[in-house]
Amino acid sequence: MNDKILYQLEFKKIIEQLSEKAETSLGKDFATKITPSSNLSEVQKWHDETDEGVQVLRIKNHVPLGGITDIRPHIKRASIGGMLKASECLEVASTIYGSKQIKKFVEALEEEEIQTPILVGWCEQISNLNNLERSIKNCIDDYGQVMDGASSKLRTIRSQIRSYESRIRDRLDGYTKSKSQMLSDAIVTIRNDRYVLPVKAEYRGSFGGIVHDQSSSGQTLFIEPQSVVDFNNKLQESRVEEQHEIERILESLSSLVYEDADYLHENVRALQQIDFMFAKAKLSRNMKASKPTMNQEGRILMRQARHPLISDDEVVSNDLEIGEDFTAIVITGPNTGGKTVTLKMVGLCTLMAQSGLQVPALDGCEMAVFDHVFADIGDEQSIEQSLSTFSSHMTNIVDILDRINNNSLVLFDELGAGTDPQEGAGLAMSILDYVISHNARVIATTHYPELKAYGYNRDEVTNASVEFDVETLKPTYRLLLGVPGRSNAFDISKRLGLSDQVIDKAQSMVSDDSRSVENMIASLEESRNKAERNYDEAAKTLGEAEAYFDSLQHEYTQYLAKKEQYEQKAKEKAQRIIANAEEETKEVIEELKQLKNQESVKEHHFIDARKKLEQQKEGLQDAKQPKQSTKSASKKIEKILPGDEVHVATFNQSGHIVQQVNEQEYEVQLGIMKMKVAKDQLEFVKRPEKEKTKPLATVKGRQVHVKPELDLRGHRFEEAINKLEKYVDDAILAGYQQVSIIHGKGTGALMKGVQQFAKGHRSIKNYEFGSANEGGTGVTILKLK
Known part of the structure; x- marks a missing residue:
């Protein structure tokens, strides 16, 4: 893959995102050098690494990679006899410690029986190097300073330094107290690494000693009094000795680093691979990507694929496939409709997959390993070469046609554009034929209507389009495979206010063939949309059925x-x-x-x-005598009628007959579900008795068939309200002044429903709870008009 194709498809931006996910400079360095491979086994190995990292992150959510730095320059300098700085020695020790932490992390995964063979293999290459780490930590503190205990000589020297500094300060503090009026400021300061006093110029002779500096105004002289010159000299000598001893210690540590140089290099290589592995895994998690199945047959299959560089709140997912039933796709549609985005998505996902990166699509996707990925996208006009847009594109296409083989992916954006439409359409079809004849995979976008029929005449080609919503006058960015794009010019113009007279005349100028093609495309779009709606409804129904079955x-x-x-x-x-x-x-x-x-x-x-x-x-x-089961207690009867209570042997449940489906099946209500049940699985239980009409109460000297109370307990809410509505009508016709509605206490939902019903009924004056002996809050009394 050349740099030009990586630039055109914006692969460099993927590398930047990958580099940001690395925890160490080692991993970042490795990420910046990633390139696609055309070796199938190598690509599959990379994907196994990435997938293992994804699984570990899913379980543990993090990997301990802190404290690890790129110590390769330090190892190199130590190997040629150079002396490392204290901070560099500390980085070596910190990296050794970080490598031990990652080993402990992987060992813990093994104890939890989490399979990580690749990670285990890399950790086996890491040496602990405890002695080197301990030697460095015994000499250098966490701030990169050599400690007093690094050697007994250094401890003695620093003790002398502190003693000399203390004596000098005591002497100078005496001057700041006794001769403060002669000082510009009563402090002790340092010039040329020697302790001095800020003396007013006119009192220079009162102190003697050495002048080391003066202020910019000349009013203050920084004088080292004679009484501290000897102490300052001894202090300087001790500091020189200290520096020599520090250098000796660092040289000793550097030689230890050199002795373990080979082991350190192995550690660094393993840590770099591990950090890079988890950088890929983090990028995959961030993109909600999945591991593709790689093949070398030029087959691409992605479901709900997304462009990796477009944010989640803007990107539109699309299905795309090529290489199985057809080897070429011709995409048509309006400008800014998403054709180029689709083209770049396929190319970019291919480069990512061939680099061992997971692709942003649903699980089960397939990607191909190509020898070459070619693209002619965007305006490549060269001012320096004085080439037109068409010439620039054609120069690029000529180069592509010279290099393609049967394992190439070719992406053409607006093929044949920039010249006469008829000539451009003919050239585009000819170029596509040439690429297809080499058995390469090709996806091309175009505006030419001639190419809409191109796919119908060739088995290797299929049409596709980007959907456009005429109602909103906006593209939906959805890719429709198998459906060519149709012109929306007349519909858009009409919605924008162009008169019918102008539109009708324009339509009359369009050939019958063009109108037939447009009508065919419109019919295909309608059929596809209807099929998608039916599929969604079927999927929803299936989901509900599965939920009922599980319940x-x-x-x-x-x-x-x-x-x-x-x-x-x-x-x-x-x-x-x-x-x-x-x-x-x-x-x-x-x-x-x-x-x-x-x-x-x-x-x-x-x-x-x-x-x-x-x-x-x-x-x-x-x-000893078992209770008689429902089934054994049930009665036999020759004919089962709707409403009969039956026992279903299959589910060992009782229900009611809804209707007879045929001679061998009945529809049975089992709880909230209706099911078809075979006749031989039904056992008759009982038949509901017909209600006998008899007077239930006497109102105003006449008998009525309505009770003065209604019991709604045990009914579902909607059923209870329907029953209440009918009862109130019957009670009004019967002439009742008030009735009692028994709803029970329970959750209070039925009580609220009854009282809400009473508020909205025009024949109910008011309502109140029953008295204590009438049922209290479990009963509502309705006052009827």
Whole structure:
């Protein structure tokens, strides 16, 4: 892949995003050098790495890569005998520590039985180097300073330095107190690494010593008094000794780095790979991308694919496929409709996939590994070469045609544009034929109406278009495969206010063939939209059916579980009853034996004993005799009618017959569901009795068939309100002045519904809760007009 195609498809922006996801400079450096590969096995290996990183992030959400830096320049300088700075030695130690942390992290994943073979392989290349890390940490603190304890000599030297500094300050502090009027400021300062006092110029002779500096005005002299010159000299000598000792320590540490140079290089390479791996994984998570299945047959299949560089709130997802049933796609449609975006999306996703990056599409997508990706997109006019737009495009196309093979992806934007329409259309079809003859994959966008029929005459080609909403006069950016774009000029002009007279005359100038093509395209669009609507409705219905099935299956599973529990409890209860009965029987027998030995036995003794035995017999029969099931208790009847209560053997549930579907099937209401059930699975239970008409109350000397109260408990809300509405009408006709509505307390929803109904009914004067003996807040009294 040359730099030109990477620039045209904006692959550099993907690299920038990838580099930002890296935690270390090592990973960033690796990300900036990423390039697409045409080797299938290599690309598949890269995708396995990325996918493993995605899985780890999904489970752990982070990877410990802190403290790791690019120490390769430090290793190189140490290897040629150079001395590392204290801060550079500290970076080496910090990187060693970071490598140990990542190893611990991977070991923890293994303990949790999370499979990460690639990560484990890289971590096996990392050496701990504890001795080198410890040697550096014993000499250098977290701020990159050599510590006193780095050597006994350094500790002694620094102790001397602090002693000299203390003495000098004590002497100079005495001057600031005793001769403060001679000083510009009563402080001790430093010039040329020596402690001095800011003395007024007129008092120069009062101090003696050495003048190291003066103020810009000349009014202040920075003098080192004679009494501290010797101490300052000794201080400087100690500082020189300190620097020599620090250098010796750093040289020693540098030599240790050199000794472990090979191990450090291996560590750095492994850490770089790990950071790069998780940078790819983070980019994938950010783009909501998925791992593509790679092939070398030129097959691309993406569902709900999105352009990687367009934000989520603006991007439009599209389905796209090529390489299976056809090898070329010709996209037509209006300007700014999304044709070029679609073209770049395919090219950019291909480059990403061939670089081991996941693509922003649904799971199950397929991408091809091409030898070459060619593109002619945008205005490549060259002012320096004095080329026109057409010439510039044609120069690029000539170069593409010279280099294509059967494993190439070619992207043409506005093919044949910039010249005479008829010649441009002919040239475009000829170029497409040439590319197709080489069995390359090609996607082209065009405005030429001649190319709309191009796909119908060639099996390898399919038409596509970008949808345009005539109502809003805006593109929807949806790609429609198999449907060529149609001209919307007349519809748009009409909506913008152009008179019918002008539009009719314009339509009369269009050839019959063109009108037929436009009508055909319109019919295809309508059919496609209808099919999509039907698919959405079918998918929605399927989802609801699956939800009902899952709910029913869950309830049936719960029923079976409870059934086993109840049977177990019944068995345990029966066993207890039997055990008690046996114990009672033994006691009765023993009691009778004792009575037999006595001289006189009263009759009531036998009566009591017989009564106890009869009670145990009854209890024993109750324990052993199982309760009659619904099915066994059901009755047989030759003909089942709507409304009959039946038992469905398949689901072990009772329901009501809605209607007879045919001779072998009935529609049955089971709870909230209606189901078709075979006749042989139904068991008749009972038939509802017909209500007998009889007077229920006497109002104003006449008998009426309406009760003065209505019980709504146990009804669903909508059913209860419908029943209430009918009841109130009947009560008014019956001449009642007030009626009682029993709704119960419960959640209060039914109570609120009754009172809301009462507020809006024109024949109800007011309402109130019942008294304590009438049911309280569980009853509402309606006052009727």
